[in-house]
Amino acid sequence: MKLLAERRRHPMALVVLLLLGLLLTGGAYAVFTGNSSASAQEYTASDVEEGEKLFVTNCATCHGMSAEGTENGPSLVGVGAAAVDFQVGTGRMPLQMSGPQAQVKEPQFNEEETSQLAAYVASLGPGPAVPEDEYLDTSQGDAAAGGGLFRTNCAMCHNVVGSGGALTRGKYAPNLSEVSEKHLYEAMQTGPQNMPIFNDANLTPEQKRDVITYVREISETPSPGGAKLGSLGPVAEGLFVWFFGLAAVIGMTVWLSARPK
Amino acid sequence: MSTTQPTTAVGKAALFTENRVGASRLVKEFGRKIFPHHWSFMLGEVALYSFVILVLTGTFLTFWFKPAMGHTIYEGPFVPLQGVEMSEAYASTLAISFEIRGGLFIRQMHHWAALLFMAALSIHAMRIFFTGAFRRPREVNWLVGIVLIVLGMGAGFTGYSLPDDLLSGNGLRIIDGILKAIPLVGTYISFFVFGGEFPGVDIVSRLYSLHIMVVPALLIAVIAVHLIFVVYHKHTQWPGAGHTEKNVVGEPVLPTFAAKAGGFFFMIFGLLALLSGFFTTNPVWNYGPYDPSPVSAGTQPDWYIGWMDGFLRIIPGWTEFYIFGYPISFNIFSSVLVAGLLFGGLAIWPFVEAWLTKDYREHHILDRPRNNPTRTAVGAAGVVWYLNMWAAASGDLMAVFFHMSLNDMIYIFRVLFFLGPVIAYIVTKRVCLALQRKDREIILHGRESGQIIRLPHGEFQERHKPLNEDRLWSLASFESPQYIPAEPGPDGKISKIEKRRAKLARFFYEDRVAPVTKSELEAAHHDHGEVEQSRKDELTGSQQ
Numbered sequence: 001m002k003l004l005a006e007r008r009r010h011p012m013a014l015v016v017l018l019l020l021g022l023l024l025t026g027g028a029y030a031v032f033t034g035n036s037s038a039s040a041q042e043y044t045a046s047d048v049e050e051g052e053k054l055f056v057t058n059c060a061t062c063h064g065m066s067a068e069g070t071e072n073g074p075s076l077v078g079v080g081a082a083a084v085d086f087q088v089g090t091g092r093m094p095l096q097m098s099g100p101q102a103q104v105k106e107p108q109f110n111e112e113e114t115s116q117l118a119a120y121v122a123s124l125g126p127g128p129a130v131p132e133d134e135y136l137d138t139s140q141g142d143a144a145a146g147g148g149l150f151r152t153n154c155a156m157c158h159n160v161v162g163s164g165g166a167l168t169r170g171k172y173a174p175n176l177s178e179v180s181e182k183h184l185y186e187a188m189q190t191g192p193q194n195m196p197i198f199n200d201a202n203l204t205p206e207q208k209r210d211v212i213t214y215v216r217e218i219s220e221t222p223s224p225g226g227a228k229l230g231s232l233g234p235v236a237e238g239l240f241v242w243f244f245g246l247a248a249v250i251g252m253t254v255w256l257s258a259r260p261k
Numbered sequence: 262m263s264t265t266q267p268t269t270a271v272g273k274a275a276l277f278t279e280n281r282v283g284a285s286r287l288v289k290e291f292g293r294k295i296f297p298h299h300w301s302f303m304l305g306e307v308a309l310y311s312f313v314i315l316v317l318t319g320t321f322l323t324f325w326f327k328p329a330m331g332h333t334i335y336e337g338p339f340v341p342l343q344g345v346e347m348s349e350a351y352a353s354t355l356a357i358s359f360e361i362r363g364g365l366f367i368r369q370m371h372h373w374a375a376l377l378f379m380a381a382l383s384i385h386a387m388r389i390f391f392t393g394a395f396r397r398p399r400e401v402n403w404l405v406g407i408v409l410i411v412l413g414m415g416a417g418f419t420g421y422s423l424p425d426d427l428l429s430g431n432g433l434r435i436i437d438g439i440l441k442a443i444p445l446v447g448t449y450i451s452f453f454v455f456g457g458e459f460p461g462v463d464i465v466s467r468l469y470s471l472h473i474m475v476v477p478a479l480l481i482a483v484i485a486v487h488l489i490f491v492v493y494h495k496h497t498q499w500p501g502a503g504h505t506e507k508n509v510v511g512e513p514v515l516p517t518f519a520a521k522a523g524g525f526f527f528m529i530f531g532l533l534a535l536l537s538g539f540f541t542t543n544p545v546w547n548y549g550p551y552d553p554s555p556v557s558a559g560t561q562p563d564w565y566i567g568w569m570d571g572f573l574r575i576i577p578g579w580t581e582f583y584i585f586g587y588p589i590s591f592n593i594f595s596s597v598l599v600a601g602l603l604f605g606g607l608a609i610w611p612f613v614e615a616w617l618t619k620d621y622r623e624h625h626i627l628d629r630p631r632n633n634p635t636r637t638a639v640g641a642a643g644v645v646w647y648l649n650m651w652a653a654a655s656g657d658l659m660a661v662f663f664h665m666s667l668n669d670m671i672y673i674f675r676v677l678f679f680l681g682p683v684i685a686y687i688v689t690k691r692v693c694l695a696l697q698r699k700d701r702e703i704i705l706h707g708r709e710s711g712q713i714i715r716l717p718h719g720e721f722q723e724r725h726k727p728l729n730e731d732r733l734w735s736l737a738s739f740e741s742p743q744y745i746p747a748e749p750g751p752d753g754k755i756s757k758i759e760k761r762r763a764k765l766a767r768f769f770y771e772d773r774v775a776p777v778t779k780s781e782l783e784a785a786h787h788d789h790g791e792v793e794q795s796r797k798d799e800l801t802g803s804q805q
Contacts, residue, residue, distance in 0.1 A: 143341040144340070144341055144343045145344075151552070156557065159558040159559045160547055160548050161547045163558075163559065164661060165559050165658075166656075166657035166667045168667055169668050170660075170666035170669075172660070172661050218341060218547065225540070225544055226541050227540045228541055229541065231547065232559055232658060233561055234567070235559070235658055237543070238376065238564025240540065241376040241377055241536075245536060246377065246381070249307050249377070249532065252525065256521055257300045
């Protein structure tokens with residue numbers, strides 16, 4: 001304390017105090033905003049208002065002026081903040097063009113705008129909220145339990161390691177290796193495109209976390225056997241053995257049977 | 262007493278064996294066998310060496326693999342499966358992969374070697390087909406080779422079904438379906454094979470007996486027969502200067518060929534070791550334990566079974582029908598018929614070809630594929646037919662990669678199943694005939710030199726250079742099969758079968774480019790004088 005007391009009139013004291021103050025307020029703001037983004041209940045009235053403006057300009061053409069739905073787009077009443085966060089946050093909405101299924105692209109809105117849109121849609125009727133951080137923390141999940149759930153519920157479309165797969169008429173289940181924890185959760189919760197809904201009665205939030213943990217584990221752990229060849233199974237292996245293995249072998253035979261000129 | 266008693270240890274040992282088993286006769290017979298030079302003659306060897314590696318690595322795997330379906334709970338080092346219930350077979354495969362030193366490397370080597378074995382068998386069979394090496398006296402060895410392919414498929418299937426993972430279990434479910442689709446007795450056969458309702462608890466140990474004993478023993482026996490025939494029949498050779506139906510031009514087994522072949526074995530071994538070290542194959546840990554309810558997207562068999570799977574994917578569902586209320590699952594059972602069609606077609610082709618062309622003579626000189634346009638076209642049609650089914654097995658992956666509708670892909674495969682071979686036949690035949698005409702041109706007028714000369718009266722001409730003797734031989738010396746009209750039999754009448762043969766032969770062999778005759782060649786050299794002229798040009802050119 002003596003050290004502090006001695007230097008309290010130091011010319012730099014003011015600067016240090018200013019820095020401390022800034023750090024404290026900034027930290028508190030970060031903590032506060034972090035909380036608010038994790039929980040849907042804390043959208044403010046201005047968020048809803050801003051969200052409505054964004055909605056009317058960007059979404060109403062297909063979803064209707066008050067999100068009641070039109071011929072070209074479904075009603076969004078009751079789809080919840082989670083659906084908006086997923087569709088807009090992954091760039092699927094606004095739709096670039098109509099087709100069998102909405103494509104992932106660079107998101108058109110930043111996080112704040114996405115959350116404002118979510119606030120507006122959530123205000124239209126009760127629906128699933130953006131998941132809480134607790135359920136996205138893969139350090140608390142059980143990869144083995146998630147693997148079992150994944151094989152039973154997800155693998156028939158997304159492939160056992162989430163490499164993706166085909167559905168009917170040009171639709172497909174996407175590759176999951178690059179999808180964020182939050183979007184994985186929201187996809188299960190809201191069932192975008194052709195995906196079925198896995199609500200909390202079907203897969204509890206903890207089970208969803210296990211599934212997310214499994215997907216992370218399997219896509220981020222390097223393969224013990226070497227290059228994964230896209231994790232696409234025997235087709236990739238077969239092509240590889242023909243176009244690389246056999247090609248190398250034919251190269252060898254040509255070399256071995258070459259006669260000196 | 263002989264005057265040359267051996268004094269060295271090697272010499273004594275040689276005499277010892279010579280007196281007891283007569284080794285010198287063997288060395289003389291086998292060591293003097295001549296192998297002609299060509300890269301395509303070494304493809305069968307690749308299959309042989311892959312098989313040797315399969316036996317070596319497979320033996321290693323048997324030391325740790327437990328072919329049992331008793332339940333166990335996984336407690337090994339692979340986190341995503343810890344605490345998961347599984348069979349002992351799957352648990353021991355995981356143990357080989359993660360706990361046995363070098364286990365994963367050897368497991369991958371076994372799998373890559375199997376994939377390469379089948380690939381080498383296929384391409385070797387294609388080489389034999391497209392060069393006409395199956396003709397008399399080698400028809401029987403061609404049949405032996407087909408048996409090897411079928412056995413290889415059996416070895417592969419029984420092998421990759423052993424780990425009892427989700428992927429292989431899905432494959433077994435299809436086998437179960439095919440068995441059950443056999444009319445009348447299907448269900449009984451399925452229960453007999455699986456020891457009760459699928460999947461039961463017996464199938465892994467049963468497949469294991471087949472995979473490590475019955476199928477490899479048969480393979481070794483049939484490979485031995487195949488090789489004995491190769492030695493007995495002598496090797497075929499390409500047409501060339503000095504190559505006749507009565508000789509074989511090449512290198513003797515001892516010492517040159519044996520040294521090359523030995524080195525080649527280690528090259529194949531090294532290649533497979535590299536593949537196994539750097540590239541994952543059959544990552545069973547990803548698939549999870551077998552459970553009859555889940556099926557993963559992108560579930561495919563190993564490539565050599567793929568074409569049958571592809572056929573199952575494209576056959577329309579309405580081919581299942583009912584007789585007196587009993588379902589006849591022709592949509593499933595027909596995959597067996599398709600396999601029969603492929604292997605049956607391969608098996609009878611040598612006899613069909615001989616019958617159509619009435620060519621029952623021995624052939625030791627190979628055909629360049631273009632010089633038998635019909636055979637090459639039929640072969641290409643078969644390859645396209647196979648490739649289309651093969652591609653259909655990965656239709657779902659292709660649909661995702663090329664952003665196509667899976668339904669459209671299936672329609673395309675269905676159309677190509679019938680249309681593909683026809684297009685391939687027509688295109689290949691025309692290409693072969695065109696190549697033959699080009700060859701004829703080259704033989705008669707020399708090769709194009711790329712040098713343009715201007716004659717005094719202003720005409721431009723390309724200078725053609727004569728071929729060397731070797732090249733001339735390999736281009737000009739071939740037999741062109743031709744259409745033989747129906748001929749009366751010994752009773753003086755044209756039989757119905759003969760009429761039919763003539764009709765088919767006319768369709769297949771009417772279009773042909775006749776080989777250049779000796780007189781044509783001489784006429785071209787003397788009358789036109791082009792080749793002669795260009796020779797002179799060359800001489801004068803070199804003097805300047």
